[in-house]
Amino acid sequence: xxxxxxxxxxxxxxxxxxxxxxxxxxxxxxxxxxxxxxxxxxxxxxxxxxxxxxxxxxxxxxxxxxxxxxxxxxxxxxxxxxxxxxxxxxxxxxxxxxxxxxxxxxxxxxxxxxxxxxxxxxxxxxxxxxxxxxxxxxxxxxxxxxxxxxxxxxxxxxxxxxxxxxxxxxxxxxxxxxxxxxxxxxxxxxxxxxxxxxxxxxxxxxxxxxxxxxxxxxxxxxxxxxxxxxxxxxxxxxxxxx
Numbered sequence: 117x118x119x120x121x122x123x124x125x126x127x128x129x130x131x132x133x134x135x136x137x138x139x140x141x142x143x144x145x146x147x148x149x150x151x152x153x154x155x156x157x158x159x160x161x162x163x164x165x166x167x168x169x170x171x172x173x174x175x176x177x178x179x180x181x182x183x184x185x186x187x188x189x190x191x192x193x194x195x196x197x198x199x200x201x202x203x204x205x206x207x208x209x210x211x212x213x214x215x216x217x218x219x220x221x222x223x224x225x226x227x228x229x230x231x232x233x234x235x236x237x238x239x240x241x242x243x244x245x246x247x248x249x250x251x252x253x254x255x256x257x258x259x260x261x262x263x264x265x266x267x268x269x270x271x272x273x274x275x276x277x278x279x280x281x282x283x284x285x286x287x288x289x290x291x292x293x294x295x296x297x298x299x300x301x302x303x304x305x306x307x308x309x310x311x312x313x314x315x316x317x318x319x320x321x322x323x324x325x326x327x328x329x330x331x332x333x334x335x336x337x338x339x340x341x342x343x344x345x346x347x348x349x350x351x352x353x354x355x356x357x358x
Contacts, residue, residue: 118175123204124211126171126181127311131215133163135316139219139239143226157297165290172286179286182309183208184260184343185267188351205311212315216240219316220323233329240316242305242339243332252335255303256342257349259296263308264350265357266292272358307339314340 137159140148148155168179178195180186183205190201219239220227230236237243244252270288297306307313314336321331 119178119200120176120203120207122171122174122176123180124207124214125174126167126169126176126179127208127211127315128215128218129170130163130167130181131212131312131316132218133166134160134312135216135219135239136222137163139223139226142232142235142238143223144230146223146226153301154298157294157301160297161290161294163290164293165286168286168289180204181208181211181311182263182343182347183311184309184347185264185351187344188264188347188354191348192351192355208311209315212311213319214315216316216319217323220319220325227325227328231327233327236325236328237320237330237332238305240320241313241332241336242307243335244304244338245302247335249338252304252338253342255300256307256338257346259300259304259306259308260343260346261350261353262296262300263292264347265353266296268350268354268358304339308343308346310340310343 137148137156140146140159141151141156143149164181167181171181172179178186178189180189186196186201186204186208189195190198196204223239227236227239234243267289270292271285293306293308296308300306317331317333317336320328
């Protein structure tokens with residue numbers, strides 16, 4: 117039960133801080149309006165770091181906060197039973213949903229003052245810069261492979277004699293995600309996490325936001341399915357290399 121609470125809270129903080137920095141940059145009349153991509157990626161770095169720390173501190177030692185990570189560990193390593201993996205991924209999805217609702221409450225007036233439907237949806241979930249299912253899928257798979265292999269390297273080193281203290285792990289994972297955002301985030305907004313995209317997209321669909329437009333369900337399968345595939349491939353590479 118502690119594992120589920122930790123994954124719920126960790127993913128909640130991940131999305132709360134991550135989606136909130138997007139809101140600060142792209143919604144109207146915020147202090148950070150138009151401050152740019154660097155601010156967004158830096159905010160997500162901190163969101164990941166805090167999310168992992170909260171997750172572990174609340175009783176989930178794996179600190180996944182990402183169904184793609186959980187899925188890869190389940191299939192490749194057998195870290196979870198099927199029931200444990202599905203329950204963990206459900207907790208992550210619910211945490212992401214709740215985190216997105218809190219962002220809406222924090223930025224309520226700014227959502228109300230924003231007429232750009234793309235900006236409203238972009239606060240909650242990712243979308244492609246150039247819409248192409250094949251190449252958008254490729255980007256998400258590559259980004260998630262980099263995430264899984266990078267996490268494997270970080271914690272493989274952290275457990276060895278030459279590595280940093282294990283407590284630096286969440287900080288380093290956050291830095292890894294920052295690097296992925298800066299390098300590979302341009303085409304799709306680097307979901308690399310099914311819960312991070314789907315939970316807030318569901319929140320967007322049901323929240324009473326004025327003039328919000330559609331939730332782009334036609335694209336939504338890419339940031340959900342492709343990170344799972346990337347997570348599986350990345351975990352396999354992790355198992356071979358580390």
